[in-house]
Amino acid sequence: MTAHLFRAGRLVDGTGSRPVLDAAVLVESGRVVAAGRASEVSVLPGARDAQQWDCRGQTLIPGLIDGHVHVTQTRAGDPGWDVASQVPSQHAALGLASVQVALAAGVTTLRDAGAAGGVTLELRRLLDTGLVAGARLLACGPLLTTTGGHADYLGVTADTAHELRLAIRRLAHRRPDAVKIVATGGSSDPHSNRHRAQYTVDELAAAVAEAERFGLHVVAHCNATEGIRNAVAAGVRIIAHANFLAAESGHIDADPDVAADLVARGAYVDLNLPAAMVPLADYDGDLDDRPDLPVDRWELLTRLGLARRAFFTSDEHGPRVREFPGLLAAAAKLWSLPAEDVVWRAGGLAASALELGPDYGTLTPGSVADLVVLDGDLVTDLSSLERPHLVFQGGRLAADRGRLVLPAP
Numbered sequence: 265m266t267a268h269l270f271r272a273g274r275l276v277d278g279t280g281s282r283p284v285l286d287a288a289v290l291v292e293s294g295r296v297v298a299a300g301r302a303s304e305v306s307v308l309p310g311a312r313d314a315q316q317w318d319c320r321g322q323t324l325i326p327g328l329i330d331g332h333v334h335v336t337q338t339r340a341g342d343p344g345w346d347v348a349s350q351v352p353s354q355h356a357a358l359g360l361a362s363v364q365v366a367l368a369a370g371v372t373t374l375r376d377a378g379a380a381g382g383v384t385l386e387l388r389r390l391l392d393t394g395l396v397a398g399a400r401l402l403a404c405g406p407l408l409t410t411t412g413g414h415a416d417y418l419g420v421t422a423d424t425a426h427e428l429r430l431a432i433r434r435l436a437h438r439r440p441d442a443v444k445i446v447a448t449g450g451s452s453d454p455h456s457n458r459h460r461a462q463y464t465v466d467e468l469a470a471a472v473a474e475a476e477r478f479g480l481h482v483v484a485h486c487n488a489t490e491g492i493r494n495a496v497a498a499g500v501r502i503i504a505h506a507n508f509l510a511a512e513s514g515h516i517d518a519d520p521d522v523a524a525d526l527v528a529r530g531a532y533v534d535l536n537l538p539a540a541m542v543p544l545a546d547y548d549g550d551l552d553d554r555p556d557l558p559v560d561r562w563e564l565l566t567r568l569g570l571a572r573r574a575f576f577t578s579d580e581h582g583p584r585v586r587e588f589p590g591l592l593a594a595a596a597k598l599w600s601l602p603a604e605d606v607v608w609r610a611g612g613l614a615a616s617a618l619e620l621g622p623d624y625g626t627l628t629p630g631s632v633a634d635l636v637v638l639d640g641d642l643v644t645d646l647s648s649l650e651r652p653h654l655v656f657q658g659g660r661l662a663a664d665r666g667r668l669v670l671p672a673p
């Protein structure tokens with residue numbers, strides 16, 4: 265495989281470190297050999313004979329990781345929204361289209377957090393062969409929820425600890441990358457009551473233990489504080505959404521003990537940006553009776569000590585997964601986050617949370633060469649995230665100005 269030497273005006277490496285100015289990255293056999301100052305990297309053995317990429321005036325970042333998507337679905341109201349009439353072949357086609365537009369946008373890894381029939385598990389295997397282009401896909405397959413519970417159209421129902429164990433055993437032989445459990449109701453299914461838990465601590469603990477037996481972690485959808493409390497106590501690794509809704513509508517229950525428990529257990533917050541960027545009062549009704557609460561979700565998470573555990577995701581559906589870089593830019597502007605922080609939350613931190621290991625999410629020696637060249641200076645212009653010029657995946661050029669470069673047969 266060809267070696268590549270990238271010279272760039274800026275390197276934001278995904279570890280959260282300060283950007284490197286006048287940087288270079290050397291890639292050989294699909295892996296990063298060195299990344300840092302151009303004066304040090306470009307004199308290394310192999311650098312001179314590598315293919316040279318002059319990216320001065322541009323910014324190098326690791327391929328972005330969106331750890332919460334639904335590639336085989338469209339969202340209510342979007343064109344094609346009619347889950348009931350869709351069949352697995354339609355889900356598969358939509359999923360493939362989605363991983364391709366994501367890759368062209370610089371999102372080189374996606375994790376699907378719930379798909380009807382678990383079509384994503386077969387799609388992932390197809391992508392792993394390298395026969396077709398697309399973002400690397402990790403998949404939970406069908407999610408687990410209660411009878412009549414939130415998002416039952418994306419998974420299978422399990423109502424007791426025993427049924428959760430059974431469902432995970434059935435799922436495990438299809439080799440999911442994690443187990444998704446819907447631990448509270450959700451906003452898109454108002455009848456499910458997003459203010460309350462769907463499972464007890466004991467039920468969730470049984471699921472966590474069963475998943476762990478197969479080497480899988482659990483990610484739990486949690487809008488209500490009651491569900492966050494149960495999930496954290498049960499040993500769930502990733503708390504998705506983390507809205508801290510009180511049992512009573514129109515109230516927030518920002519329980520500091522739950523937040524402290526989450527941090528102490530090393531769990532993570534999967535913060536889906538479209539919902540998180542909405543002011544709390546707009547998201548959950550009138551909060552005028554709680555002037556002590558911040559109006560902003562990020563400020564709330566920061567006060568609770570959870571900001572450092574929060575990786576950023578889109579929770580987008582279908583081809584809208586391509587909007588992730590724009591969401592990152594918008595969140596960074598809204599919350600005044602520097603470039604290195606927002607890239608870390610969709611880079612090294614996301615890879616840690618998803619148990620991808622140290623090979624993904626950063627541009628550091630030994631990591632898989634998923635790399636994006638952005639037009640412009642990301643440090644001073646966050647909207648550069650929306651201008652990917654070149655996308656490399658495992659050291660191979662995968663997209664050029666938004667057009668996929670198809671793998672050789």
Ligand SMILES: [Zn+2]
Pocket residue numbers: 332333334377378579
């Ligand atoms: Zn979701």
